[in-house]
Amino acid sequence: MSYLGTHWAHVLALTGAHLELVLAALALAFAISLPLGVVAARSARGSTLILGILGALYTIPSLALLAVLVELFGLGTLPIFVALVAYAQFVLVRNVAAGIRGVDPIEREAAIAIGMTPRDLLLRVELPLALPVIVGGLRIAAVAMIALATLGGYVGANGLGALIFNGLALHHSDEIVAGSVASGALAIAVDLGLRGAERALR
Amino acid sequence: MSAAAIAFESVRVRYRGADRDALRGIDLTIAPGEFVALVGASGCGKTTLLRTVNRLTPLDGGRITIDGADIATLDPVALRRTIGYAIQATGLFSHMSVARNVGIVPELLGWERERTAARVDDMLALVRLDPARYRDRRPRELSGGEAQRVGVARALAAEPRVLLMDEPFGALDAIVRRDLQRELARIVDDVGTTTLFVTHDVHEARRLADRIVVLRDGAIEQCATPHEILSAPATPFVRDLFAEER
Known part of the structure; x- marks a missing residue:
């Protein structure tokens, strides 16, 4: 742990870069998952198709996916960014769809009966009521992405992974420990924060 | 607010997969401002008839006009x-x-914020809920009777031409129910909206309605004032249905 004591500023900067990468990927992932989740909630066939594809994507080993993405995008932040966005889809889409499907049918019908358009129904009733479940998905995705993002160190992305892979290459176990501990602490902090948000929304 | 006339002409509905019609050619004319109760056993088509008016249930035959349209x-x-x-x-x-909740239809209609807020307070006062106490509550913080009052307030907020109510007091205990029936009678007297009211409670129908429509197996068994229904039931079914009221 002495490494953390002497290099805390460096670790903190890498933690910041790590969080930045995860949040950017999470934001894009969420923007993609929202319409996909709405489609999956609306039609059984859409749900089977979308979740089938995303489920298959989810089962690809992350290192293999990363290797392919490096072929496509070269080294650096981009391949790990794309990998994070892709892996988050399954959980996010599933939770958006589950949240919308979980809306009380009586509230949904009341919304139609009083004259809401399909757009009003989605924006004023379904998504607000689905929000706790959607935030639950964001939480699970964020925690998984924080761990997964350390692989970015292998392909030259900035973040805690850089510290871990540097440690691995140079047999500096204290760097590996520092990177892992920081990544774990970040995951726990994000988990607690979003858990609180989830609870406040219920 | 202008109360509307409603006319049902040979209205027929068959649900998908059903082997007979849920409504078998309903003819019924309702005058502006009239309060009509739809009564009958469960499955007789009373809720279906109500839901045809706001097109929640599509017709398979006939037509419905509101003020001729x-x-x-x-x-x-x-x-x-x-x-x-308003529903149960x-x-x-x-x-x-x-x-x-109360201001949602005005909001959808694009009313100005101040006008909606004033209307919400008026409506809460109309259903005897103190606006200052109830305005900011969530539905889960309301009793069954209070929630039902809010439901009625919401139904009336945008000055509707027609009011549809499906057993709105069906889940309430006898005392609260009696209370709300009295208030509803006062309110519809005040606002004069044409009202269709579904109930299986013949006593409630008798207390509130100008006219009672008795439905049986998707057809009108009798349509008359409460007095006529009681004094001259058209069929043994109607007589039995209202037996306890005589």
Whole structure:
């Protein structure tokens, strides 16, 4: 742990870069998952198709996916960014769809009966009521992405992974420990924060 | 607010997969401002008939006009915003305050914020809920009777031409129910909206309605004033249904 004591500023900067990468990927992932989740909630066939594809994507080993993405995008932040966005889809889409499907049918019908358009129904009733479940998905995705993002160190992305892979290459176990501990602490902090948000929304 | 006339002409509905019609050619004319109760056993078609008016249930034959306009030719969203709707389960939006629930149709219609807020307070006062105390509550913080009052306030907020109510007091205990029946009688007297009211409680129908429509197996068994129904039931079925009221 002495490494953390002497290099805390460096670790903190890498933690910041790590969080930045995860949040950017999470934001894009969420923007993609929202319409996909709405489609999956609306039609059984859409749900089977979308979740089938995303489920298959989810089962690809992350290192293999990363290797392919490096072929496509070269080294650096981009391949790990794309990998994070892709892996988050399954959980996010599933939770958006589950949240919308979980809306009380009586509230949904009341919304139609009083004259809401399909757009009003989605924006004023379904998504607000689905929000706790959607935030639950964001939480699970964020925690998984924080761990997964350390692989970015292998392909030259900035973040805690850089510290871990540097440690691995140079047999500096204290760097590996520092990177892992920081990544774990970040995951726990994000988990607690979003858990609180989830609870406040219920 | 102008009360509307409603006319049902040979209205027929068959649900998908059903082997007989849920409504078998209903003919019924309702005058502006009239309060009509639809009574009958469960499955007789009374709720189906109510839901045809705001096009929640589509017709398989016949037509319905409101003030002479065939509702099939109107935009369903615009139509529904002119028709108040209150149901037993209330259908209040659980993530919205009481005030937003009551003001939702004015909001959809694009009323100015101040006008909506004033209208919400008026409506809460109309159903005897103190606006200052209830405005910011969530539906889950209301008793069954209070939630039902909010439901009625929401149904009336946008000055509807027609009010549809489906057993709004069906889930309440006898005392609260009696209370709300009295208030509803006062309110409809005040606002004079044409009202269709579904109930299986013949006593409630008798207390509230100008006219009672008795439905049986998707057809009208009798349509008359409460007095006529009691004094001259058209069929043994109607006589038995109202036996305890005589």
